[in-house]
Amino acid sequence: MAAAASLANPTTFSSSLSRSRHHQPFASLATSNVFNATKQRSFKPLISQSIVSSTSPVTRRTSVVAAATANSSSSASSTSFHGLCYVVGDNIDTDQIIPAEYLTLVPSKPEEYKKLGSYALIGLPASYETRFVEPEEFQSKYKIIIAGDNFGCGSSREHAPVALGAAGVTAVVAESYARIFFRNSVATGEVYPLESEARVCEECKTGDVVTIELEQSLLINHTSGKEYKLKPIGDAGPVIEAGGIFAYARKAGMIPA
Amino acid sequence: MTMTEKIFSRASEKSQVNPGDNVWINVDVLMTHDACGPGCIGVFKKEFGDDAKVWDREKIVIIADHYIFTSDERANRNLNFVRDFCIEQGIKYFYDITDRSDFKANPDYKGVCHVALAQEGHCRPGEVMIGTDSHTCTAGAFGQFATGVGNTDAAFGFETGKVLLKIIGEISVSGATYKAMEFVGSTIESLTMEERMTLCNMVVEAGGKNSVIPADATTFKYLEDRTSVPYEPVYSDDQARFVAEYRIDASKLEPVVAKPHSPDNRALARECKDVKTDRVYIGSCTGGKTEDFLAAAKVFLASGEKVKVPTFLVPATQKVWMDLYTLPVPGSGGKTCSQIFEAAGCDTPTSPSCGACLGGPRDVCVSTTNRNFPGRMGHTEGQIYLASPYTAAASALTGFVTDPREFLR
Numbered sequence: 001m002a003a004a005a006s007l008a009n010p011t012t013f014s015s016s017l018s019r020s021r022h023h024q025p026f027a028s029l030a031t032s033n034v035f036n037a038t039k040q041r042s043f044k045p046l047i048s049q050s051i052v053s054s055t056s057p058v059t060r061r062t063s064v065v066a067a068a069t070a071n072s073s074s075s076a077s078s079t080s081f082h083g084l085c086y087v088v089g090d091n092i093d094t095d096q097i098i099p100a101e102y103l104t105l106v107p108s109k110p111e112e113y114k115k116l117g118s119y120a121l122i123g124l125p126a127s128y129e130t131r132f133v134e135p136e137e138f139q140s141k142y143k144i145i146i147a148g149d150n151f152g153c154g155s156s157r158e159h160a161p162v163a164l165g166a167a168g169v170t171a172v173v174a175e176s177y178a179r180i181f182f183r184n185s186v187a188t189g190e191v192y193p194l195e196s197e198a199r200v201c202e203e204c205k206t207g208d209v210v211t212i213e214l215e216q217s218l219l220i221n222h223t224s225g226k227e228y229k230l231k232p233i234g235d236a237g238p239v240i241e242a243g244g245i246f247a248y249a250r251k252a253g254m255i256p257a
Numbered sequence: 258m259t260m261t262e263k264i265f266s267r268a269s270e271k272s273q274v275n276p277g278d279n280v281w282i283n284v285d286v287l288m289t290h291d292a293c294g295p296g297c298i299g300v301f302k303k304e305f306g307d308d309a310k311v312w313d314r315e316k317i318v319i320i321a322d323h324y325i326f327t328s329d330e331r332a333n334r335n336l337n338f339v340r341d342f343c344i345e346q347g348i349k350y351f352y353d354i355t356d357r358s359d360f361k362a363n364p365d366y367k368g369v370c371h372v373a374l375a376q377e378g379h380c381r382p383g384e385v386m387i388g389t390d391s392h393t394c395t396a397g398a399f400g401q402f403a404t405g406v407g408n409t410d411a412a413f414g415f416e417t418g419k420v421l422l423k424i425i426g427e428i429s430v431s432g433a434t435y436k437a438m439e440f441v442g443s444t445i446e447s448l449t450m451e452e453r454m455t456l457c458n459m460v461v462e463a464g465g466k467n468s469v470i471p472a473d474a475t476t477f478k479y480l481e482d483r484t485s486v487p488y489e490p491v492y493s494d495d496q497a498r499f500v501a502e503y504r505i506d507a508s509k510l511e512p513v514v515a516k517p518h519s520p521d522n523r524a525l526a527r528e529c530k531d532v533k534t535d536r537v538y539i540g541s542c543t544g545g546k547t548e549d550f551l552a553a554a555k556v557f558l559a560s561g562e563k564v565k566v567p568t569f570l571v572p573a574t575q576k577v578w579m580d581l582y583t584l585p586v587p588g589s590g591g592k593t594c595s596q597i598f599e600a601a602g603c604d605t606p607t608s609p610s611c612g613a614c615l616g617g618p619r620d621v622c623v624s625t626t627n628r629n630f631p632g633r634m635g636h637t638e639g640q641i642y643l644a645s646p647y648t649a650a651a652s653a654l655t656g657f658v659t660d661p662r663e664f665l666r
Contacts, residue, residue, distance in 0.1 A: 091519055093630040103292050104324065104331035106338075107408075108299030123632045153464065154628055156391040158296060158407030178464055180391055184407035235279075245413060245421075246304045255417070 083143030093154030096123035117166030152181025165190030189244030293389035300412035312418035368574030368609035378484030382472035398453035400472035515643035529658035540571025544625020556650035565656035
């Protein structure tokens with residue numbers, strides 16, 4: 001089956017992708033807790049592990065960077081996000097973000113999309129005293145979520161980033177993301193999944209006033225007066241900015257407008 | 258190249274792919290179910306128009322399994338919506354259910370998607386399977402690339418037959434996040450297909466992108482009567498580069514549980530023997546296959562006693578359900594699983610579906626499902642201990658988390 005049969009111009013798309021690529025790959029650089037050496041183990045590990053050293057991926061990325069910077073203009077938008085932040089911990093899974101019982105709401109229906117927002121993060125345990133969305137409301141007063149490791153782990157439900165977006169969240173700043181959630185955030189264009197370099201969830205408090213400067217990859221906490229470096233959004237930026245993969249693919253001529 | 262790289266290479270029609278590359282790959286099977294189908298179809302129609310047609314009506318498999326035996330109107334609406342789409346598009350493989358009062362009255366109904374895909378011969382070595390479900394990685398047991406995506410990605414696939422993927426490379430030196438896991442070795446080779454599926458199923462809980470097990474005689478035998486579609490397995494080159502290699506001595510492994518509230522919160526089953534459990538649940542794509550029930554039956558048989566707590570049995574598919582009532586359990590003198598379960602006082606095996614894996618009982622539960630995050634099975638304070646069917650059965654017999662070796666020597 002010829003690729004050309006269903007795609008307007010696949011080569012145009014892939015080359016435009018590399019032109020806009022920053023030094024960060026499309027995928028989120030995420031770390032998982034599973035082999036986290038600092039975690040308490042209840043018994044001796046039964047496995048021996050050796051990290052096989054590989055060399056080429058590093059050099060390959062550098063050559064791509066050289067190509068990208070040669071061609072790229074600053075395609076990171078001058079977007080900044082401002083508002084109150086809501087802080088959560090590690091391993092916030094999709095069942096906490098949007099419990100299964102709400103998956104019967106279909107996001108492409110406007111009324112149901114709105115309703116989905118009202119249930120965002122309703123699955124958080126009682127230890128989270130502040131509710132993310134007040135009862136009777138459809139949107140949260142918290143525009144930015146600050147999280148620990150492995151945010152969005154668990155199910156592939158796209159309702160997770162959609163519920164957050166519907167609730168008015170503009171961006172999440174997490175230490176790391178589960179891959180399906182990261183991908184879904186980008187594909188839907190609902191929220192910017194940004195990565196911090198430090199453990200910001202321990203330094204920020206729910207209700208702090210923050211600003212994210214996307215172009216500078218910076219998180220500013222006005223309440224504490226501290227600033228934090230973020231990893232650049234990279235390839236994912238233009239896709240989210242366009243409004244998700246469909247809008248982006250149309251812009252790139254990959255699918256008919 | 259590694260197995261996954263070779264599959265990508267063939268599916269993207271490129272002679273060589275390297276970590277860091279972004280490639281468009283052709284999809285061989287695109288799966289969705291009643292939970293995500295409506296969302297996926299909604300996006301498809303919104304983006305491509307009401308008259309849009311799927312790229313290949315024989316490469317899509319749509320399965321009713323998540324919210325089936327319920328009176329929830331929206332859940333029932335989901336299935337009607339999906340059915341209309343299948344009729345309109347002429348989708349060849351739609352495993353539907355119309356009579357909820359008796360699952361056996363529905364010839365097309367299968368049950369849990371990941372198990373049904375395997376049983377119906379849709380999983381084939383060397384191919385690419387994409388599904389709107391995180392446990393799509395289960396199919397990696399057949400030596401294919403299989404991973405879960407969201408509705409938007411799937412809708413894109415519906416139209417173009419392609420998905421954009423990044424070749425997994427060296428992302429970080431810890432964890433499996435964004436990595437492909439390949440399972441090899443003598444123990445793996447000794448596993449049956451269902452056992453391999455259980456292993457691959459849980460890879461997503463480690464954050465893995467996908468997992469693969471090289472196809473071998475066991476795989477080919479399983480596929481013999483299930484598919485006539487030609488396939489070509491691939492195998493990692495000897496010189497293929499991996500990010501990390503973990504060697505596990507299977508003889509040293511002991512039964513383990515995942516304590517609340519995370520699949521990686523592991524502990525030895527025998528160290529949890531003071532944990533009282535309120536119920537036991539044996540089911541799901543992870544622990545509700547025929548062999549999972551055979552494992553549980555062996556423990557009940559060895560014990561001869563009755564369970565001390567309500568024990569729910571939810572076969573993954575119609576075929577599994579039938580096996581419970583027909584297959585003899587080795588060493589039982591011809592008894593079936595169902596007879597052994599009845600003698601042990603378990604609940605009658607239910608209609609096959611995803612069941613309570615993602616919404617059901619409260620309190621403390623020992624479960625053969627795959628996730629135990631807060632609220633996974635209903636109540637946010639519910640305590641779920643994930644375990645194998647052996648451990649689940651043993652726990653049912655004592656009312657406490659129990660190492661199955663107490664019964665099986």
